[in-house]
Amino acid sequence: MGKASSLARFLLLSVVVFLPMVDGIGVFSVERKFAGGMRSNISDLRAHDSRRHSRMLAAGAADIPLGGLSLPTATGLYYAKIGIGTPGQDYYVQVDTGSDLLWINCIECKNCPKDSGIGIKLKLYDLKGSESGNVVSCDDSFCSVMYQSEPKGCVHGVPCQYSVMYGDGSSSGGYLVRDVVQYNQVSGDHQTIAANASIAFGCGALQTGEETDDAVDGLLGFGQANYSMISQMASSGKVRKIFAHCLDTINGGGIFAIGNVVEPKVKTTPLVPDMPHYNVILKSIDVGGTFLQLPTDLFESGDGKGTIIDSGTTLAYIPDEAYSPMMDAIFGNRKDLGFRNEGDFTCFIYSGSVDDAFPIVTLHFEKSLTLSVKPSDYFFQYKDNNWCIGWQRRGPQPKDQKDLFLLGDFLLSNKLVVYDLEKQVIGWTDYNCSSSIKIKDDKSGRVYSVDAHNVSTSSRLAIGRLTVLLLLTSMIFFLIH
Numbered sequence: 001m002g003k004a005s006s007l008a009r010f011l012l013l014s015v016v017v018f019l020p021m022v023d024g025i026g027v028f029s030v031e032r033k034f035a036g037g038m039r040s041n042i043s044d045l046r047a048h049d050s051r052r053h054s055r056m057l058a059a060g061a062a063d064i065p066l067g068g069l070s071l072p073t074a075t076g077l078y079y080a081k082i083g084i085g086t087p088g089q090d091y092y093v094q095v096d097t098g099s100d101l102l103w104i105n106c107i108e109c110k111n112c113p114k115d116s117g118i119g120i121k122l123k124l125y126d127l128k129g130s131e132s133g134n135v136v137s138c139d140d141s142f143c144s145v146m147y148q149s150e151p152k153g154c155v156h157g158v159p160c161q162y163s164v165m166y167g168d169g170s171s172s173g174g175y176l177v178r179d180v181v182q183y184n185q186v187s188g189d190h191q192t193i194a195a196n197a198s199i200a201f202g203c204g205a206l207q208t209g210e211e212t213d214d215a216v217d218g219l220l221g222f223g224q225a226n227y228s229m230i231s232q233m234a235s236s237g238k239v240r241k242i243f244a245h246c247l248d249t250i251n252g253g254g255i256f257a258i259g260n261v262v263e264p265k266v267k268t269t270p271l272v273p274d275m276p277h278y279n280v281i282l283k284s285i286d287v288g289g290t291f292l293q294l295p296t297d298l299f300e301s302g303d304g305k306g307t308i309i310d311s312g313t314t315l316a317y318i319p320d321e322a323y324s325p326m327m328d329a330i331f332g333n334r335k336d337l338g339f340r341n342e343g344d345f346t347c348f349i350y351s352g353s354v355d356d357a358f359p360i361v362t363l364h365f366e367k368s369l370t371l372s373v374k375p376s377d378y379f380f381q382y383k384d385n386n387w388c389i390g391w392q393r394r395g396p397q398p399k400d401q402k403d404l405f406l407l408g409d410f411l412l413s414n415k416l417v418v419y420d421l422e423k424q425v426i427g428w429t430d431y432n433c434s435s436s437i438k439i440k441d442d443k444s445g446r447v448y449s450v451d452a453h454n455v456s457t458s459s460r461l462a463i464g465r466l467t468v469l470l471l472l473t474s475m476i477f478f479l480i481h
Contacts, residue, residue, distance in 0.1 A: 079216050083182030085130030091217040092120050095256070096312035097419070098277055100223035100231075101162065102181075103202030106174060110206050117213030125203060125217075127177055132198075136160045136176035142200045143176065146227050162202045174205035181229070189449050197238050199229055223277075224421045230258065240442070241421035245311065248433030248452060249413040255437060255452050262447060263438035266418050268427030269369040272301050278419065278426060281366035282307040282405060285322065287329035288359030294322055298403055305403040307365075309417075309426060313408030315392050316378070321403070323393045330358060347388040354379050354387060363407075369427060373411050380410075 079094045084104065091104055105112040107126040116122050127133045136142055136159065143160035144150050151160070159175035178200045185195030204218065221228050222243065226235070233239045239258045248254040272279040282299050285292045298321055300306070318326070327346075331337070337348035350357065358375040365371070379387045390410045416431040431437075436451040 080220055082220070084125065085179050086132040087130075088180075088182045089123060089125070089129075091123060091125065093218045093220040094216050094312070095220050095222065097222045098308075098310040098312040099219060099221035100225040100228040101164075101202050102199065102218070102220050102229045103162070103172065103174070103204050104218035105207065106203040106205055108203075108205045109174075112204065112207050113211070113215035116215045118216075120216065122215060122217055127179075127203065130179055133177055133179035136178050136200050140176075142178075142227065146176075171206070171208045172202070172204055173207075174203045176200055177203045190451065197233050197236065199232050200227070201229070222419075230421075242419065244416055244418040244437070245412075246416045246431055246433035246437070246452070247311075247409055247413045251434045254433045255416075255450060257437060257439055257450050259439040260442060261416070261418055261437055262440045264416060264429055264431060266416060266427035266429045267367070267369045268418070268420065268423075268425035269365040269367045271424045271426055272306065273424070275301070275306070278309040279306050280309060280426060282363060283366060284364045285326065286362045286364070287326060290329065292322065292325045292329060294325065298322060300403075307405040307407065309407055309412070311409045311412060311417075313406050315390055315408050315410045317392045317394050317404070317406040317408075319394050319403045319405065322405075323391065326361065326391065327389075330361070342388065344392075345388045347382075347386060349385050350387055351385045371407075371411065371415075371428065372430070377411065377414065 079092050081090055081092055083090055093102065093104070104125040105122075107124045107128075109124060112124065113122060127135070137156060138151050138154035138158045138160045139156050140160060143154075146160070146162070161173070161175050163173035164171060178198060180196045181199045181201075182194065182196045185193050187193045202218075222230055224241070225231065230239060230241060230243065234241045240260060242260055243256070243258040244261050245256040246254050269280050272281060279301060281301060284299070285294065298305075298319060337350060339346060339348045341347070354375040358379075360375070361373045361378060363371040363373070378390045380390055381387050394404065394406075412428070414430065414433055415428045416433070416437060417426070417428040419426050434452045436449045438447050438449055440447050
């Protein structure tokens with residue numbers, strides 16, 4: 001992530017794990033990076049997504065940077081405040097469903113950011129300053145898990161290295177450590193107690209790439225590889241491999257929960273097997289009830305095609321072959337809107353309710369799951385009566401990447417999205433993200449209400465904040481994926 005921005009390399013590993021009894025439920029605090037009303041600018045969003053896509057596709061191709069535009073917007077990304085070490089120190093890490101490894105910039109780091117433009121104080125992790133921290137040796141089983149074998153030339157005591165290279169030329173590298181991560185364990189409705197888990201994570205010693213002003217201390221990957229934090233906590237019986245988020249763009253804040261969500265109920269669609277991200281099968285698209293006439297091979301999966309659900313991407317990106325028909329269906333023959341290009345965005349003037357004037361776009365997925373997107377969700381208002389289109393053209397791509405649909409939190413907001421990694425399905429439903437959800441504790445059989453939270457804003461940048469609740473349930477089960 002050039003200076004602690006989003007990592008998107010995602011390795012999917014298969015493993016059989018026996019999980020012992022677990023004993024609690026917990027919470028992390030998550031904050032939103034670009035949520036300051038009219039104070040963020042579009043170039044930040046486009047630059048972030050551009051960097052992210054090039055990294056996400058770096059294993060086989062590089063995404064072309066999409067450019068930017070210096071206009072205000074209210075859309076944003078999310079980052080968590082977590083405690084690490086003994087005594088505990090707080091760190092801010094970007095929350096990302098498109099990557100796996102938790103990593104933190106370390107005291108030895110070269111070229112790490114010293115300041116952040118999003119109203120947080122950056123801090124470097126110091127292994128020597130933690131009584132509970134240890135280096136992960138290259139002959140440690142965790143190192144073998146990451147590399148799927150013991151690294152060649154390994155000598156006991158030599159740290160297990162990690163290095164991630166990206167399509168935009170940036171990189172993150174260092175070595176693995178193991179330390180205590182603190183969180184707030186939910187002990188009942190609206191009640192928490194302190195808890196912790198031993199987690200192996202990356203100690204970032206060298207960051208290269210473009211400098212950004214949205215730096216954080218590291219990244220918390222919520223991918224499903226068995227070295228991600230959620231997988232480590234699951235293997236030690238701390239959590240189930242089910243999580244959900246509900247991001248509130250109406251009132252701010254939201255919910256991010258780990259555990260068996262029992263209310264509201266959500267319909268699900270299968271995750272595509274053996275894919276490196278949360279890939280699903282998109283079948284068709286309708287605009288206002290009329291289906292777009294698109295080539296069927298546009299919705300195929302594999303070989304650079306398919307649909308990715310990714311909360312780490314801000315906007316929604318669709319192939320050229322679908323973009324033009326969608327825009328024609330949304331706007332019809334409306335010539336009175338004063339269309340203009342603001343950088344790479346198409347914007348227009350409209351003084352009425354966009355939800356009354358424009359059609360709902362519905363994406364149809366495998367197993368009859370739909371994602372309905374209202375105009376107020378796929379347009380964004382950057383000042384009075386001025387709207388821009390959140391659907392983004394994929395633009396020029398390498399041949400093996402040109403037909404990807406990337407659906408970011410612009411479309412996922414104001415919906416409860418559930419990732420069930422045990423059943424390998426994902427689902428969602430429209431929801432009031434300022435309300436609460438119910439999650440079952442499998443050990444006790446009790447159901448707890450988990451409320452939305454909206455932490456007070458920063459006076460400097462008016463950064464909206466939300467508390468992410470992680471409900472850690474208990475059970476004995478075998479996990480095979």
